Amino acid sequence: MSTLTDPQQGSFRLSMLLSDTRYRSYTFQFIALVALIVAMAFLGLNLVRNLAAQGLDISYDFLSSASGYDINQRPIEYDSQSTHLRAAVVGILNTLIVAVLACVTATIIGVFAGVMRLSNNWLVRKIMAVYVEAFRNVPVLIWILIIFSIMTVSLPAPSAFRGETPTSTMFLDTVAFTNRGVYIPAPVMGPGAWIVILTFVASILGIFALRKYAMKTLFDTGRIVPTFWPSVALFFLPTLLVHFILGRPIGLEYPELRGFNFQDGIQIRGSLIALWFALAIYTGAFIAENVRAGIQAISKGQTEAAGALGLRPNRIMSLVILPQALRVIIPPLVSQYLNITKNSSLAIAVGYMDVTGTLGGITLNQTGRAIESVLLLMLFYLVISLSISTIMNIYNNSVKLKER
Amino acid sequence: MKKSVFLGALTVSSLLAGAAAAATLDDVKARGTLNCGVVTGLAGFGAPDANGRWEGFDVSYCRAVAAAVLGDPEAVEFIPTTGKTRFTALASGEIDVLARNTTWTFSRDTDLKFDFIGVNYYDGQGFLVPKGLGVTSAKDLDGATVCIQTGTTTELNLADFFRANNISYEPVPIETNAEAIQQYLAGACDTYTTDASGLAATRATFEAPGDHVVLPEIISKEPLGPLVRHGDNEWGDIARWTLNALITAEELGITSANVADMAGTPGTNPEINRLLGTEGELGAMIGLESDWAKNAIAASGNYGEIFEKNIGENTPIGIARGLNAQWTNGGLLYAPPFR
Numbered sequence: 041m042s043t044l045t046d047p048q049q050g051s052f053r054l055s056m057l058l059s060d061t062r063y064r065s066y067t068f069q070f071i072a073l074v075a076l077i078v079a080m081a082f083l084g085l086n087l088v089r090n091l092a093a094q095g096l097d098i099s100y101d102f103l104s105s106a107s108g109y110d111i112n113q114r115p116i117e118y119d120s121q122s123t124h125l126r127a128a129v130v131g132i133l134n135t136l137i138v139a140v141l142a143c144v145t146a147t148i149i150g151v152f153a154g155v156m157r158l159s160n161n162w163l164v165r166k167i168m169a170v171y172v173e174a175f176r177n178v179p180v181l182i183w184i185l186i187i188f189s190i191m192t193v194s195l196p197a198p199s200a201f202r203g204e205t206p207t208s209t210m211f212l213d214t215v216a217f218t219n220r221g222v223y224i225p226a227p228v229m230g231p232g233a234w235i236v237i238l239t240f241v242a243s244i245l246g247i248f249a250l251r252k253y254a255m256k257t258l259f260d261t262g263r264i265v266p267t268f269w270p271s272v273a274l275f276f277l278p279t280l281l282v283h284f285i286l287g288r289p290i291g292l293e294y295p296e297l298r299g300f301n302f303q304d305g306i307q308i309r310g311s312l313i314a315l316w317f318a319l320a321i322y323t324g325a326f327i328a329e330n331v332r333a334g335i336q337a338i339s340k341g342q343t344e345a346a347g348a349l350g351l352r353p354n355r356i357m358s359l360v361i362l363p364q365a366l367r368v369i370i371p372p373l374v375s376q377y378l379n380i381t382k383n384s385s386l387a388i389a390v391g392y393m394d395v396t397g398t399l400g401g402i403t404l405n406q407t408g409r410a411i412e413s414v415l416l417l418m419l420f421y422l423v424i425s426l427s428i429s430t431i432m433n434i435y436n437n438s439v440k441l442k443e444r
Numbered sequence: 445m446k447k448s449v450f451l452g453a454l455t456v457s458s459l460l461a462g463a464a465a466a467a468t469l470d471d472v473k474a475r476g477t478l479n480c481g482v483v484t485g486l487a488g489f490g491a492p493d494a495n496g497r498w499e500g501f502d503v504s505y506c507r508a509v510a511a512a513v514l515g516d517p518e519a520v521e522f523i524p525t526t527g528k529t530r531f532t533a534l535a536s537g538e539i540d541v542l543a544r545n546t547t548w549t550f551s552r553d554t555d556l557k558f559d560f561i562g563v564n565y566y567d568g569q570g571f572l573v574p575k576g577l578g579v580t581s582a583k584d585l586d587g588a589t590v591c592i593q594t595g596t597t598t599e600l601n602l603a604d605f606f607r608a609n610n611i612s613y614e615p616v617p618i619e620t621n622a623e624a625i626q627q628y629l630a631g632a633c634d635t636y637t638t639d640a641s642g643l644a645a646t647r648a649t650f651e652a653p654g655d656h657v658v659l660p661e662i663i664s665k666e667p668l669g670p671l672v673r674h675g676d677n678e679w680g681d682i683a684r685w686t687l688n689a690l691i692t693a694e695e696l697g698i699t700s701a702n703v704a705d706m707a708g709t710p711g712t713n714p715e716i717n718r719l720l721g722t723e724g725e726l727g728a729m730i731g732l733e734s735d736w737a738k739n740a741i742a743a744s745g746n747y748g749e750i751f752e753k754n755i756g757e758n759t760p761i762g763i764a765r766g767l768n769a770q771w772t773n774g775g776l777l778y779a780p781p782f783r
Contacts, residue, residue, distance in 0.1 A: 108600045110615050120603035189626070197631030199577075219632045220589055299587040300634045301614065310632070311616075391594070391617040402617070405528055405595040408556040 091411070102407040103128070109402050111393045113309055124403045131398030132420060138315050138394065139381045139424075145320035146380060147373075150327025155357065157332050168328070175325040181386050183322050188314035188390040195219040195310075201297050216295050216302055221309040223295035223302040230289040239282040246278075247271045311392035315384065323380050330372045334365035366439050374432040378425050385421075395420055468540050468672070468679035469513065469731055477519045480506035481539035484524040486621060487645045488754050488761040489545055498522045501754040502543040505564060505670055505687065508740040509541060512686045512732060517743035526620065527595035531556055534673060541683050543670040545639060547597045557674040561684035564669050564747075566767040566776050568662030569601050570640035572647060575655050577634060582661035586611035591624045591633035593617075598638050601664040621646065635659075639666050641755065641763055648760040681730050689737040691779040692719060693746035695770050700745035707738040719782045726782060747777065 057067045091098065103125040110120050115133040118126055157168040175183070196208040198218050210216045216223040254265035283290065295305030338361050346356040387394040388401055396417065404413040472478050482490040482502055490500035498506075498520075507517040525533050525544055534542045535557070545567070546552075548560040571590075573579050582605070592599055594617040606613050616633050618624045625646060628636040636643070640662060647653045670687065672680050693699070696716050698706055703720070710722040717723035721734030728734065744750055751768065755761040769775025 108603055110603045110606075110613075112614050112616065120600075120607060192627060192630045192632045199631060219630055300585075301587055301589060303587070388594070388617075388619060391619070393617065397594070397617065401528070402594055402599060405531075406600065408531060408551070410532060 100412055102409050128399040131395035135384055135394040138384050141316045142319035142380045143377050146323040146327055149324030151331050153328035154331025172325045172328050175321050180322040180383050183318035184314055184386055184389055187318050191310045192219045198301055214294055221307050223305045223307050225292040225294045226306045228291040228293045232286045232289040236283050236290055240279045243274050243278050247274050311390040314390050315387050315392050319380050323376050327376050330369050334369035335361055337368045338364050370436040374429055377428050381424055468676050472513055472540055477521045478510040479521045479523055479539045481523050481525045481533050481542040481544055483544050487649055504744040504750040505543045507743045509686050511739035511743035512736040515739050541670055541672050545668040548667045548669050558671045559674050559680045560669045560671045561680055562669050562687045563667040567639040567641050567666040567668050569598050569664040570643050570662055571635045571637050571659040572643045572656055573635045575657050582659045583609055588634040589614045591616045591618055591627050591636045593638055605663040644763050645761045686740050688779040689740050690747040691777050693741045694748040698741055700742055703738055703741045715782055
């Protein structure tokens, strides 16, 4: 007869935290965590105490006082009597404007260049290789400065448009290219304009519905429904029809030279253009390489198999290769978007008033609150970058290989 | 228990570090050089010459302080600072004194914890425009595009001026003087605004200075002066009285040419004797040798000599003394007596 001594269930003794392998790892992790927290708290406390000893107490009161300076590009209402906080918000919006513009443009350039780099045409392939290597290997700050300098020096000043025989004229009488930026007509909303806009939104939804229907018909019956020309028609016709029926509620306000500058219209400042294009072509070169890598990651057999089925090269790319390549392309693309957002902080080189220029530049300088401003800046970039990552990860999850 | 000892030790050591940082004079003497913050390059006020030697109005002040403290006007480490980095450089102790056409304002003196030790140039903000623009007054600038150096008081003055006159403008913020010149000359801005002295210095570097004019309006008071960290009063005294010595020297007729003779034997004017150390113990009172003022003046001359050599009417900058003349000549320079 033998007695089995089962481990006693439910009787937990304190010593088991060290002796029992089931709990030991938790013990050590807990100790490490506490040590980490203590170390961080000590460093933080040390910082605050030393700052206080130097008479530099952390205070964010300055954010609610009047800023006293003007900003040229204002997406929201702002003047020199607004608060520093509002100046920071203006800067944040300006950062987002240039980041979004540059991300979209860089993606278009990158995908185009990446696909073209794999072209069968020797010349196209080499031109794209030169583009990628030239732009990828020169710092983006240099690109920003060179584009800005070229614009400043080569484009005419507004005064060149003045007088009886001006040396420069407006392009088609609607767009003025000057070294202060490009002036384009601005839409003016009359009564009933919102109906036109609603019609336009509805047409866009209609285009998506049509494509969905065409896809469904193709899968169900094998019949190909034409989508291209109907889409084009849907895009333009209803909106234009409503626009003219309602008596042209949306007008255009053309830029006009009055005083020192062009007035009316929308001014796209030279600093924005320089920053936008420099970020777009620079990051576009990296994205092109990502796209190329993604496409080359797809086995050549796929192309050949699709070709054997009788698909045309365009369709092979759009239906077979790109959907699979996206899985490889998206994750590095996220880093490129993050790079664009962070590189936009080089804006001050051309005087574009992004958040580094307002909060981290003028506000910091005029108030002397360097640590507070920089902490806020870090927080902003952190939040933006994490948001971009989150959104792109959601998208990545939707296109990645579903493993079951 | 052990931890509290450790923390205590840290506190003591940080206190000691604080005490050491406060005695700038000892630091400078131990180092053997003066760290002087200057502009990154502004003709006449502070720029390296063809041989890389720093020259200029503010630079001469640095040399005078180095001569007063260390006896050698060459014992200066010039640290170029921008409008944005200058205060951090001074607050962090990277530089001992900042001589970089910096405007004395209330908040800089109090909130930023600096001490302005005097005014070495009375300036005001002006506008530079091309003659072809046909503008004769700053009030005609409604709607103009204005180039402006960011991170300076000029930015705030500009906003105030245009708001007070109820006219609009488009600011183009620019990081350095060189970029501003490029933008201005290309016509990307109608006018460039900064301190009138800076405009004169900038205009002098143009190919055709005659095509540009500084508008008559001076829209702000810009008393420019050297500054030191708040809290080290001994060092502040040395910086302040070196500047006063240069100003007093001009008033009393002491120049770089005759200072050696005058310091050799006591003369008839007791203030000159006290200043040059042949009478009294003024040097010892601020912890320096008795010949401190003699060295400071010998470095690059008295205030008037420094002005004429670097930015005066016979230089390309061509600035008249104006407000910066001695009080005896209708200017604002008025140094307290040496006694």
